[in-house]
Amino acid sequence: MDDDGRDRPPVPTGRSERARTAALEAALALAVELPYPQVTMEAIAARAGVGKATLYRRWRHRGALLVDAVAHRNARAAVGDGRIPDTGDLQADLSAVLRAVVDELAVPAWDALLRALCVEALVDTAVGAQVLEEVFAPQITLFARRFAAARATGHIDGSVGDVEAFELFVAPLFHRWQLRTGALDHAYADAVVRRGCRALSP
Amino acid sequence: MDDDGRDRPPVPTGRSERARTAALEAALALAVELPYPQVTMEAIAARAGVGKATLYRRWRHRGALLVDAVAHRNARAAVGDGRIPDTGDLQADLSAVLRAVVDELAVPAWDALLRALCVEALVDTAVGAQVLEEVFAPQITLFARRFAAARATGHIDGSVGDVEAFELFVAPLFHRWQLRTGALDHAYADAVVRRGCRALSP
Structure with a gap:
């Protein structure tokens, strides 16, 4: 996470913050409407009603803006906004989360x-670090809270770290999504969670 | 796998086959020497000593050639060439394989x-399908053979499919490699295998 609060849901208070939010929303809207090569800084500036120079003052390039836009969207969405539910049934709770991810994808x-x-x-290491910090780290934090509760009640092996446990559940979905090795559906999400919980059982 | 034998180690018998092997080796050599944007069809043709038209007759673009080059290299390398060892100890055998992958990366x-x-x-769905068919499918086949042996001796749950089992071991490495979520070393490979075997235990 960074120290200027970019990973928290933005509360547009000043002109600069409003311009920032407008740019992020414009980037998301355009990315939904157009093929990615057409989602240029110029197009984003036009849609947001700000100057291109304003965008470049905050973001080095389109990739950096895009990461912020996705983090901004996650912070507002249900999955990224609150905690992972804790009904006492880790498998059911994580299945609900992974099914939601599958629906999004x-x-x-x-x-x-x-x-x-x-x-x-992949093409820019700095953007890769930004994705890890702004998109994945907040997700890992949410999972870590739920893992802590499961550890406290003796439902998972206390020796497995949060990132490792997170990867047990998220990596198979990521791999299957990116490489299209098979159906990415609720049944797959449930099976991944079932096997992940089994791998983590004390 | 396709039906013209592209996934088997090539045996250069004719002039066309020699040109193909030369192009694949040239692409690999250049990819090791140069930043990827400089690994152009032109540079590959020059290094291979063939005409650019010869390359384009076989490959639509650089991406398609690159996938073939990686598949060609895997078919020759130790990991891709033979079977996964079967010492009777699935965890030890898969740890050896995943440690080798970590070393390569x-x-x-x-x-x-x-x-x-x-x-x-990611940018071209057809190349994505080619990666799955030429790079991942041969690996899945090798893992599937080892899983079949483990199933036959009652070491793993018979209800988990080969692709799902493969993903338990490979997806965490892929995710960690691509997103740099943590150290990608032998200890991590061993931990992934340990948890994967646990998830698969009957």
């Missing part, structure tokens, strides 16, 4: 936007 | 080449 525009994000992260 | 040139491959697969 089935939306073509969101799928395309996240693939574009992966490309930006 | 630690080689900067190979890391860069595989990141370029991921980008090509």
Whole structure:
């Protein structure tokens, strides 16, 4: 996480903050409407009603803006906003989360936007670090809270770290989504959670 | 797998086959030497000593050639060439394989080449399908053979499919490699195998 609060849901208070939010919303809207190569800084500036120079003062390039836009969207969305539910049944709670992720990835525009994000992260190490910090770290924090509760009640092996446990559940979905090795549906999400919980059992 | 034998180690018998092998070797050599944007069809043709038209007759673009080059290299390398060892100890056998993968990914040139491959697969669905068929399917086949032996001796749950089982071991490495969520070392490979075997235990 960074120290200027970019990973928290923005509360537009000043002119600069309003311009920032407008740019992020414009980037998301355009990424849903257009093929990614057409989502240029120019197009985003026009849609947001701000100057291109304003965008470049805050973001080095489109990739950096895109990461912020996805983090902004996650912070507002249900999955990224609150805690992972804790009904006392870790498997059921994580199944609900992973099913929601599967549903999101089935939306073509969101799928395309996240693939574009992966490309930006792969071609530019700095963007990759930004994706880790702004998109994945907040998710890991949410999972870590739920894992802490499961550890406290003796439902999972206390020796497995949060990132490792997170990867047990998220990595198979990420791999299957990116490489299209098979159906990415609720049944798969449930099976991943079942096997992950089994791997973590004390 | 396809039906013209592209996934088997090539045996250069004719002039066309020799030109193909030369192009694949040239692409690999250049990808190790140069930043990926400089690994152009022109540069590959020059290094291979063939005409650019010869390359384009076989490959639509650089991405398609690159996938073939990686598949060609895997077919020759130890990991991709033979079977996964079967000492009767699934955890030890898979740890050896995943440690070898970790060692490969630690080689900067190979890391860069595989990141370029991921980008090509993400931006072009046809290349993505080619990566799945030529790079991942042969690996899944090797794992499936080892899983079959483990099922026969009652070491793993018979209800989990080969692709799902493969993903338990490979997806966490892929995720950690691509997103740099933590150290990608032998200890991590061993931990992934330990948890994967646990998830698969009957």
